[in-house]
Amino acid sequence: MACCNNNKANNSIECTVTECKYHCGDANYCSLNSIKVGTHEANPTMPECTDCQSFMKK
Numbered sequence: 001m002a003c004c005n006n007n008k009a010n011n012s013i014e015c016t017v018t019e020c021k022y023h024c025g026d027a028n029y030c031s032l033n034s035i036k037v038g039t040h041e042a043n044p045t046m047p048e049c050t051d052c053q054s055f056m057k058k
């Protein structure tokens with residue numbers, strides 16, 4: 001699977017969301033230089049409460 005960004009994994013951003021078009025395919029990293037993280041909860045209490053808001057469906 002080819003990465004959208006010349007197969008450049010950003011080793012500072014680990015990610016396992018292979019459904020995202022910015023996922024680096026051959027390694028569990030994001031290919032973006034930076035991402036935006038947010039929450040869908042009023043009072044986030046655990047990791048599941050947070051979201052990558054840079055996600056884009058393939």
Ligand code: SF4
Nearest residue numbers: 015020022023030052
């Ligand atoms: S944009 Fe977010 S969800 Fe998509 S690969 Fe990067 S870190 Fe993962």
